[in-house]
Structure formats: structure tokens, C-alpha cells
Amino acid sequence: MTTESNAIDKLRSHCSSVEVTTFRDQTRVVVPRHELADALALLHGSLEFDLLIDITCVDYLGYRGATDRFGLVYLLSNSTTNERITLRVMLNEPDLSVVSAVSLWEGADWLEREVWDMFGIQFDGHPDLRRILLPEEFSAHPLRKDYPLQGRGERHNFPVLRRGEA
Amino acid sequence: MSLTPVELPVADRAEAEHDYVWTLNFGPQHPATHTTLRIVLKLDGERVVDAVPEIGYLHSGFEKIGEHLDYNQYVTVTDRMNYISPMANNVAWHGAVEKLLGIELTPRCNYVRVIIAELARISDHLLSCGAIGLDVGAFTFFLYAFYQREVIYDIFETLCGARFTNSYTRVGGAMNDINPLVIEKIRDFLKNFPRTLDDMERLLNRNRIFVDRTKGVGLLSRQEALNMSASGPVARASGVTRDLRKDEPYLAYSDFDFQVCCATAGDCFARYLVRMDEIKESLAIVHQALENLPSGPINVGVDDRTALPSKQQVYQTIEGTITHFELVMDNRGFEVPCDESYMATEAPNGELGFYIVGDGSPVAYRARCRPPSFLHFALFPRLIRGHTLSDVVAVLGSLNIIAAELDR
Numbered sequence: 413m414t415t416e417s418n419a420i421d422k423l424r425s426h427c428s429s430v431e432v433t434t435f436r437d438q439t440r441v442v443v444p445r446h447e448l449a450d451a452l453a454l455l456h457g458s459l460e461f462d463l464l465i466d467i468t469c470v471d472y473l474g475y476r477g478a479t480d481r482f483g484l485v486y487l488l489s490n491s492t493t494n495e496r497i498t499l500r501v502m503l504n505e506p507d508l509s510v511v512s513a514v515s516l517w518e519g520a521d522w523l524e525r526e527v528w529d530m531f532g533i534q535f536d537g538h539p540d541l542r543r544i545l546l547p548e549e550f551s552a553h554p555l556r557k558d559y560p561l562q563g564r565g566e567r568h569n570f571p572v573l574r575r576g577e578a
Numbered sequence: 579m580s581l582t583p584v585e586l587p588v589a590d591r592a593e594a595e596h597d598y599v600w601t602l603n604f605g606p607q608h609p610a611t612h613t614t615l616r617i618v619l620k621l622d623g624e625r626v627v628d629a630v631p632e633i634g635y636l637h638s639g640f641e642k643i644g645e646h647l648d649y650n651q652y653v654t655v656t657d658r659m660n661y662i663s664p665m666a667n668n669v670a671w672h673g674a675v676e677k678l679l680g681i682e683l684t685p686r687c688n689y690v691r692v693i694i695a696e697l698a699r700i701s702d703h704l705l706s707c708g709a710i711g712l713d714v715g716a717f718t719f720f721l722y723a724f725y726q727r728e729v730i731y732d733i734f735e736t737l738c739g740a741r742f743t744n745s746y747t748r749v750g751g752a753m754n755d756i757n758p759l760v761i762e763k764i765r766d767f768l769k770n771f772p773r774t775l776d777d778m779e780r781l782l783n784r785n786r787i788f789v790d791r792t793k794g795v796g797l798l799s800r801q802e803a804l805n806m807s808a809s810g811p812v813a814r815a816s817g818v819t820r821d822l823r824k825d826e827p828y829l830a831y832s833d834f835d836f837q838v839c840c841a842t843a844g845d846c847f848a849r850y851l852v853r854m855d856e857i858k859e860s861l862a863i864v865h866q867a868l869e870n871l872p873s874g875p876i877n878v879g880v881d882d883r884t885a886l887p888s889k890q891q892v893y894q895t896i897e898g899t900i901t902h903f904e905l906v907m908d909n910r911g912f913e914v915p916c917d918e919s920y921m922a923t924e925a926p927n928g929e930l931g932f933y934i935v936g937d938g939s940p941v942a943y944r945a946r947c948r949p950p951s952f953l954h955f956a957l958f959p960r961l962i963r964g965h966t967l968s969d970v971v972a973v974l975g976s977l978n979i980i981a982a983e984l985d986r
Contacts, residue, residue, distance in 0.1 A: 436677055436919045463820075464807050465922070466948040470935050475943060476916055485933065487920055487948075491804055491818065494825045498920065519807030522956040530641075545634040545985055554642060561646050 419459050419497060426454050440498040448501050449511040452486070456516040461488040461497060464517035467524060469531040473557040480504055482531060486513070509534035512541075530555035599627055602967070606635045610713050610971040613981030617958070617970070624966045629959040633984055640986040644945030649675045649749050649912065650886065650905075652945065657743040659947065660983040663702035664744050665694045665734065666925045672747040673828060674921035674932035675942075679912055681750050681884050685872040688830040690756050693764070693867045694737070694746060695829070695923070696860040700771075701730040702926030702978075703811075703853040703860075710850060710975030711782060714791045719781050726774055733763045749912065750885030751877030761868060768865055772858075779854060792846035796961035796973040799844060806960070807953045810928025812977060815852045816844035822924040834866045846976035884912065911940030918944075927951055927978055951977075951984040 423441060424430045427450065431442040443451045455461040465487035472478035480502035489496045501510060512535035513520040524535045525544040532553035535541055543550060552559055605616040616632040640659065644652050649672075656671040657664040669691050676683065683691075708723030731741040737760045738746040738753055746753050782788045798808065803816040813820060821838040823831040839855035841848035877885035886905055891898030904910045914936040922931030928950030937943040954977045961973050 435915075435917050436680065438919055440918075462804050465929065466920075466931065466933065466946070468933055468946045468948075470918070470944045470946075475935075475937055487931075487933070491820055494820075517807065518802075518805050519953055519956065522952060523807075526952075543634075545637040547634070554639065559642075561642060 419455070419461075419495070422454060422459060423451060427451055438496065438498060440500060442500045442502065445501050445503060445510060451499060452511075452513055452516055455488055455497065455499065459490075460492065461490050461495075463489040463491045464513065464519045464523070465489050465496075467513070467520055467527055469527045469533060469555075471531065471555065471557045482508065482533060484510060484527070484533060503533065508532060509536055511536050512538040514538055529553070532556070598622060604970060606632075611974065611979075611981075612709055613979065613984075615955070615979065615981045615984065619967070619970070621967060624968075626962050626965055626967060626970065629962050629970075631955055631958055633955065633981070636981045636985040638982075638986065641945055641947065644942055644947075646941060648940040649679075649942065652942070653747060654743065654745045656947075657745055658982055659949070659986060660702070660925065660927060660930070660951070660980045661742065662705045662980060663698035663926045664742065665698035665746060666702070666923070667930065668744060668747040669695045669698075669829075670921075670923040670925060670930045671932055672749060673923055674919070674934050675749055677921040678917070678919045678934050678936050679749065679884070679914060681878060683750070683829075684875055684878055685830070686755075686874050687751050687876045687878075689867045689871050690752060690876060691747065692829050692831065692834070693756070693864055693871075694734075696864045696867070697730050697733060697764070699860045699926040700857050700864075701727050703857050704730075706926075706975065706978035707778075707850055707853050709978075710792070710846070710972060711788065713971040713975045714788055716782055716785065716788055719778055722774055722778050722781070726771055729763075729767050729771070733760060733767060736760050736763055748877070748886050751875075754888065755876045756871075761871075764864065764868055768861060768868075772861065775854075775857060783851075783854075789847060791969070792850060792972055792976070793843075794845050794847075795965055795969045796846045796976060797844050798957065798961060800842075802957075802960065803844070806957050808928070808957060809950055809953070810924065810926070811839075811849055811852045811856065812928060812954050812957070814839060815841045815848040817842040822922055822929060826922075828921070828923060830867070831863075833870070834863050836863050846972050849976040908940065914938050914940065920948075922948065925950060927980070927983070928954065947986060949983045949986060951980050955979050955984055 420432055427443050427447045429444055433440050468485045470483045472481060472483060482503040484501045484503060486499040512524060524538055527533050528541055529543040529545055530553055599620050599622055602619045602621055604619055605611045606614045614635040618630040619626055620628040640655050643655055653668050653671055656667040659667050704723040704727050708720040711719035734744055735741045738744050798816045800817040803813045803818050819838060819840055824838055836859045839852050841852050887898040887901050892902045916938050918935040920931055920933040922929045930950055931948040933946035934942050935944040962970055
């Protein structure tokens with residue numbers, strides 16, 4: 413379901429630059445990185461987007477017409493009116509850290525851990541930002557576009573356990 | 579000589595106070611986890627003080643593979659995500675792809691997809707209810723459930739040739755049309771299954787052991803369910819009245835008369851009851867869809883170059899051959915917009931959505947899957963805290979954690 417203009421207007425009045433696009437009945441909003449905390453708090457609070465559907469990330473390395481490296485995507489929904497909104501933040505190396513959403517939606521905990529694991533984006537204020545799917549010894553972030561589908565490596569990072577030290 | 583107690587250093591004192599807490603590794607290989615996952619349990623005697631889920635044992639990089647397989651090929655990978663209801667994953671994936679590509683399905687295809695998605699829901703709920711029965715000691719119930727799952731497998735086998743990993747849907751349609759034999763088998767199932775379902779309910783709903791072991795165990799409040807992004811039967815058992823089939827009707831769900839099953843207790847027993855009720859609603863939906871199945875083609879027009887032509891068309895008509903060639907060759911294929919969209923379906927486990935980024939090529943630039951199990955397993959420590967070790971399996975069973983979907 414599309415987002416009512418009320419929510420967009422409120423976001424516009426709170427953030428300095430809000431870029432709104434619509435595609436296939438979905439409203440997408442891009443906010444600047446330093447205003448992400450405000451935007452999330454506003455959406456969670458007075459706009460009542462109480463359901464965090466997903467947090468994911470897209471690596472736009474080599475994507476046609478893209479100017480930023482990473483796009484962090486928050487899919488939110490309002491459980492009463494069934495409105496949906498997609499909030500995006502653009503991130504660039506070397507500063508890949510954003511504010512954590514765990515204090516607003518506890519469901520963000522594992523989702524943010526997965527984004528950290530797969531894309532190496534840090535969430536400030538996350539209670540337990542460890543890798544979730546890959547082992548701690550893993551050194552890369554495999555869903556980045558510069559990580560190959562096949563190849564050698566990574567395995568060297570893992571310590572070889574002998575029977576005695578296991 | 580007077581005995582004075584030895585003063586321990588502060589750090590040691592804290593440790594000594596928790597000396598009675600011991601650690602137990604549950605999994606990764608354990609019959610009651612059903613899949614490969616590990617939970618590190620901190621126990622005080624038999625009471626669970628804390629649980630730390632450790633996942634990733636089945637991580638196979640499905641999302642990375644999604645960036646290298648085209649829109650029709652990737653459906654085989656979605657089969658392997660939630661492998662106890664692969665049809666529902668097929669429907670979710672191609673629903674999301676068609677939303678991105680802007681393809682309108684034919685009415686017949688909408689109905690067929692509803693039928694297979696609901697049959698998948700029945701088979702998924704049968705397994706998850708059966709498994710929780712098995713884990714708390716109701717073996718007969720599990721066998722009843724598995725016998726009926728076998729019937730559904732048989733229907734799928736007649737429909738598409740595969741029992742388990744169906745890969746039935748295609749962009750703009752399906753692999754083949756539903757044939758009279760399948761319809762007859764589904765009718766048989768609709769006729770015979772309700773009797774077994776009644777038997778199953780009589781076996782467990784008032785079973786003293788089952789009720790004692792599931793009622794009041796693993797409580798999840800409505801507020802927590804919303805805040806922790808629970809969906810599907812887990813959320814509905816806690817009083818969240820959210821069902822995407824009603825709230826955002828996709829496919830042909832707006833044509834059917836069915837109820838959203840909810841409970842307010844939020845415990846394992848409520849989740850079991852919600853699933854059993856949903857089976858009945860799914861039966862009603864399948865019945866309505868089958869009786870009102872529209873005629874006409876199942877795929878959108880072959881000439882539009884949006885659906886793969888049937889094998890007969892490919893081999894016997896020049897238009898079919900050309901369309902097949904155009905769609906399969908690397909440098910041709912579908913007209914994909916350089917944009918991104920998200921589409922969610924109400925899978926048996928909850929909201930299963932795909933966030934797809936298209937870049938004009940026949941392969942998705944990013945194929946993010948929003949797995950319901952992943953978010954439900956995050957609830958686990960909260961649900962189990964304070965309960966006993968034997969409740970671990972009841973809570974795990976009621977959440978229906980599928981590790982292949984959890985880790986992707």
C-alpha cells in the first residue's frame with residue numbers, strides 16, 4: 413500500500429533534503445545520513461510505523477548512474493493502516509557507520525548484524541554487533557560487489573585445529 | 579584460631595555467585611532442532627537463564643547466487659530456502675519479479691498460484707504442528723500429519739514432476755497448466771483430509787500432556803511481537819491481526835471468502851491452534867479457487883516476450899522458437915527497469931518478501947530475501963528465558979525455524 417502524503421510532508425518539514433520517488437505504488441524516501449536518526453524516530457514515533465519489515469543494503473558499485481557506493485534500505489510498515497514506506501540512506505567509503513535502530517525497533521538487532529556481516533556497515537549503538545551468519549574469523553564482507561562469486565582465499569584465515577587443542 | 583571468611587577479589591566474587599550456572603550446547607546436530615542450528619543455553623539446574631542462538635551453519639550464499647542467476651533460474655534456489663513449502667517460495671519470488679518487471683498475470687495463473695500456495699501452507703503447517711507434537715511426545719499425531727503431507731507431495735508431483743523442489747512458477751506464468759488429473763487429486767484431498775484433520779484435533783487439542791507442555795510456555799505479548807518484527811502465525815497467535823492476504827491482497831486473494839485466524843494468548847499452544855485453524859481456512863480457499871478456476875491461458879502472451887513459451891511451442895512454431903531464444907540468450911531477455919521494488923507474500927511462516935534491484939540485465943543486481951524464520955529465531959532467547967530445558971523443543975517447534983531459510 414502506498415504512503416499517505418501526510419507522512420511525506422512531516423518528513424519534509426523535519427529533514428533538510430528529502431528525495432521522494434514512487435515506483436510500482438511504492439513510496440521511497442532518501443534522507444541524508446546525518447538526519448537518519450531523526451527520520452527513524454519520527455517514523456517510529458508520531459507517524460506510527462511500528463513494524464520494521466526489513467533492513468538491507470545494496471552495493472551500487474558499478475551500477476548505472478549511481479553516485480553513491482551503498483544504499484541502506486529500511487522497509488517500514490504501519491500495522492494499523494498497512495501503509496508502507498521505504499527509507500533509504502546513501503553511504504560512501506570510508507565512513508560506513510550509521511545510527512542503530514535497535515532502540516526503536518528491537519527486531520533491528522539481527523537485521524543490522526546481518527548487514528554488518530554481509531556489507532561491513534557499522535551501526536553505532538548496537539548492543540552486540542557481531543557477525544551473524546559467517547564465522548568471526550572471516551575477514552571480508554561477501555555481498556559487496558567487489559567480492560567474487562568463486563575464488564580462492566578466506567579459508568586461509570581460519571586456524572587449523574589439532575585434536576589436542578580442540 | 580578463628581576462622582575468617584576469605585575475601586575474594588571482586589571479579590572472582592561475581593563469578594562465584596554464578597558458579598551454579600552451567601552451559602549446555604544444544605545442537606548444531608540434535609534431533610529436536612530438526613535443522614542445523616545451535617543454541618548455547620545457560621542453565622540453572624533445569625531452568626534456562628539465558629539462550630544465545632548461534633546460526634550460520636547452513637549459510638549457502640543464496641543472495642549472492644541471486645546476483646548471478648537470471649529471473650527464471652533463481653526459482654530453483656528459492657525451493658531450497660524454506661524446503662518444507664517450496665511452492666510458497668516460488669510464488670513469492672516470481673511475484674516479486676513480476677512486480678519489478680510490471681507484468682500482469684492471467685486470471686487463471688492467479689488462481690493456480692493461489693491453489694499451490696495454499697496447498698503449500700497446509701503442508702507446511704502440517705509439518706510444523708506435527709513436529710511440535712513429535713517433540714513433546716505425540717508420535718501418532720506426527721504420523722497422521724506426514725501421511726497427509728505425502729498426499730500433497732503427490733499432487734505436486736502430478737502437477738510439475740517434482741515432489742520436493744518444485745520450481746513450478748515462471749516469470750509471467752507457470753511451468754505448465756494445471757491438468758484434470760491434478761484437479762481430481764486436489765478434490766480427493768479436499769474430501770478426505772478434513773476427516774483426518776478432525777482426528778488430529780481430537781488427538782491433541784485436549785490432550786493433557788500436550789496442553790500442559792505448551793500452554794503458558796514461550797509467551798510473546800502483542801507489543802513484543804510488533805516491536806520484534808514477528809509475522810505470520812507467530813504474530814497472529816499474539817493478537818496481531820495482520821495477514822497480507824487480507825491487508826494487501828495479492829494474486830487473487832480478494833476474490834475469496836476466508837477468515838484471518840488469530841489468538842491472544844501468545845504461547846506455544848496458541849501458535850499451534852492458529853496453525854490448525856489456518857489449515858481449515860486454506861482448505862476453504864483451495865475449494866473456492868478450484869470451483870471458480872477461470873479458463874484461458876496460464877501464461878501471459880508469448881508474443882509479448884514476457885513468459886517462456888511451452889516446449890511444444892518452442893519445437894513446433896517459429897514464433898515459439900524465436901521467443902524462447904530471445905528470452906534465454908544472455909544479451910536479450912526481459913525488459914528490466916533500472917529500479918528496485920519490494921513485494922511480500924504471506925508465506926506459511928510469515929511475511930516472505932523479496933527486495934529486488936534490477937539493472938536492465940536479465941540477472942537481478944540484488945535479490946534480498948526477507949526470511950520470516952530469521953526474525954522469529956531472534957525472538958527465541960526472549961521466549962525461553964525462565965522456562966525449563968524440556969521447553970526448548972516446544973518453543974523451537976512452535977516457531978517453526980527452518981535453518982535453510984534462516985541462513986540462506
